[in-house]
Amino acid sequence: KNQVEQSPQSLIILEGKNCTLQCNYTVSPFSNLRWYKQDTGRGPVSLTIMTFSENTKSNGRYTATLDADTKQSSLHITASQLSDSASYICVVSAKGNKLVFGAGTILRVKS
Amino acid sequence: DAGITQSPRHKVTETGTPVTLRCHQTENHRYMYWYRQDPGHGLRLIHYSYGVKDTDKGEVSDGYSVSRSKTEDFLLTLESATSSQTSVYFCAIYGGRNTEAFFGQGTRLTVV
Numbered sequence: 001k002n003q004v005e006q007s008p009q010s011l012i013i014l015e016g017k018n019c020t021l022q023c024n025y026t027v028s029p030f031s032n033l034r035w036y037k038q039d040t041g042r043g044p045v046s047l048t049i050m051t052f053s054e055n056t057k058s059n060g061r062y063t064a065t066l067d068a069d070t071k072q073s074s075l076h077i078t079a080s081q082l083s084d085s086a087s088y089i090c091v092v093s094a095k096g097n098k099l100v101f102g103a104g105t106i107l108r109v110k111s
Numbered sequence: 112d113a114g115i116t117q118s119p120r121h122k123v124t125e126t127g128t129p130v131t132l133r134c135h136q137t138e139n140h141r142y143m144y145w146y147r148q149d150p151g152h153g154l155r156l157i158h159y160s161y162g163v164k165d166t167d168k169g170e171v172s173d174g175y176s177v178s179r180s181k182t183e184d185f186l187l188t189l190e191s192a193t194s195s196q197t198s199v200y201f202c203a204i205y206g207g208r209n210t211e212a213f214f215g216q217g218t219r220l221t222v223v
């Protein structure tokens with residue numbers, strides 16, 4: 001069964017600190033991996049998209065890495081801000097262009 | 112912003128009544144999806160469409176049906192709503208492969 005597992009479930013950090021979120025997947029065949037940010041009460045918004053040939057991709061203070069051999073990805077957030085408080089969702093594109101979602105990591109940034 | 116609109120945004124309905132949610136896009140994307148989001152479960156796929164009149168079931172399709180009679184509209188119908196279908200429903204559109212996927216703002220459905 002195609003699965004996407006994220007850790008930790010939730011995380012609290014102080015403003016200005018860095019953090020790393022993890023994503024492990026068993027989706028095969030694999031097309032691409034995406035990270036989304038979802039603010040409370042809103043739809044997910046894309047942060048990065050990586051194909052199997054890409055190892056890293058950045059979007060401002062967000063940097064995603066991908067190891068297609070071990071089927072692991074991480075999202076690193078640098079110098080966190082209060083506005084980074086949200087749910088971060090790892091999404092893998094499977095055969096047939098189906099998008100398989102992880103349950104998300106809830107990040108809370110405290111001042 | 113991508114042209115994707117869900118309606119209604121909020122709905123309260125009684126158990127046993129039929130309910131239809133609408134997803135409308137202006138991007139001419141081939142793929143459209145319906146997901147539900149519940150606490151602790153993340154987004155789970157209900158049904159998806161890969162073209163007009165071409166649809167398939169997702170992992171939580173029981174109690175739901177869909178229709179796509181034209182590219183821009185994807186309808187989700189709860190034939191006889193139950194309390195377990197109280198959830199937030201998201202529609203997504205996708206051009207395929209490594210293109211961007213966009214989500215609507217969600218529909219909060221409460222079945223009482």
